[in-house]
Amino acid sequence: MGRAPCCDKANVKKGPWSPEEDATLKAYIENNGTGGNWIALPQKIGLKRCGKSCRLRWLNYLRPNIKHGGFTEEEDNIICSLYISIGSRWSIIAAQLPGRTDNDIKNYWNTRLKKKLLGRRKQSNFNAKDTNGIEENSYSNALSSSALERLQLHMQLQSLQNPFTFYNNPALWPKLHPFQEKMIQGLQSLNDGSNPVMQNALPSPHDEQGQKDEFYKPQQDGAKINNPQVHLLENIPLSNSGVPFAASGSNNTMNSSLAPRAEAVEQTNNVGLQQLGALQTELDDILNNRTMSYGVPQEDHDMAGFDCFKEMNSSKDSLIWWSNDSDTKSASSNSWDSSTTPGLLTQGMFQDYELGYSL
DNA sequence: AATATTTCCAACCGCCGAAGG
DNA sequence: TCCTTCGGCGGTTGGAAATAT
Structure with missing residues (x-):
């Protein structure tokens, strides 16, 4: 028997994030932090996303001071x-x-x-x-x-x-x-x-x-x-x-x-x-x-x-x-x-x- | 211009370890 | 000690964009 999924796969949205979703997630985390529980976070803020997906989105894209592309030679x-x-x-x-x-x-x-x-x-x-x-x-x-x-x-x-x-x-x-x-x-x-x-x-x-x-x-x-x-x-x-x-x-x-x-x-x-x-x-x-x-x-x-x-x-x-x-x-x-x-x-x-x- | 191929990257998947009950 | 949950990680994939034919 496999491991229980981290979220209800049937009820979560997949694929690219919309600007609205981004804004919702960003606003919430900036104001309240993650609350120490990524899994529960999407429900709290009304996002139909997996908690892991929220975490990734925040860490890889929404978090402040993220740089994309343009790697220097030193890097x-x-x-x-x-x-x-x-x-x-x-x-x-x-x-x-x-x-x-x-x-x-x-x-x-x-x-x-x-x-x-x-x-x-x-x-x-x-x-x-x-x-x-x-x-x-x-x-x-x-x-x-x-x-x-x-x-x-x-x-x-x-x-x-x-x-x-x-x-x-x-x-x-x-x-x-x-x-x-x-x-x-x-x-x-x-x-x-x-x-x-x-x-x-x-x-x-x-x-x-x-x-x-x-x-x-x-x-x-x-x-x-x-x-x-x-x-x-x-x-x-x-x-x-x-x-x-x-x-x-x-x-x-x-x-x-x-x-x-x-x-x-x-x-x-x-x-x-x-x-x-x-x-x-x-x-x-x-x-x-x-x-x-x-x-x-x-x-x-x-x-x-x-x-x-x-x-x-x-x-x-x-x-x-x-x-x-x-x-x-x-x-x-x-x-x-x-x-x-x-x-x-x-x-x-x-x-x-x-x-x-x-x- | 149309089609095929390649490149790129955001996002997903599944595994693992830590923490806690 | 075992089990469950969660966060974190690295590998992989899907599809859009760019480039080649």
């Missing part, structure tokens, strides 16, 4: 960088772009930005030559593929299991309230070093195949990132100013599970961060119409396509563009301490990428 960069980093978490991305809604950004990405990237990459590939001026052969072409393909691969990895993402990169985390920071530190100091987060997130020799299977399985309808870290972070609000933060308040109570997450990052996360940095550099090139060469020396051809790996160490600074300088530097300096990175981890990630390309 493009932010969207792309965040998309690489965290995937299709449109609400989080929208939180970084004042006046933009998640729906708008999602539409923009799906209809324009993705094509923009793809189009430029195709052109770039077409003209690609290696460093000796020799045309790439088909093998090399196929192997190096496009930045977008890597992007997609990277995103799939991240969305399913890659721990080296926004969520595990302290440099990218929202700033915490001092009290929350203190709490994390306290909890960290109590932690004995076992790392449940990473145990969950990283493929182990025993479940490696399972991880790969999961990775290559298309996302099912409604599939979401069922990673507790993700949901934890979602509870930390992001500012509209472009700088993430965690405001104080009852909704922002620090969950103690953040402690192992933080520790996990401290201990292990630099490889994925480096990949991300390289991808972002590449992305920046695309967005800024810079010419790129994807010719890759054929030595070690298994990894030849992944020039992002070769660019490691060259672009880490690009990762921190939205963070405050001082905080980011301290955080990233920790995360770049490769001495703590398990070799197995690096190998496993490379293997995942390789496999993806060989399919």
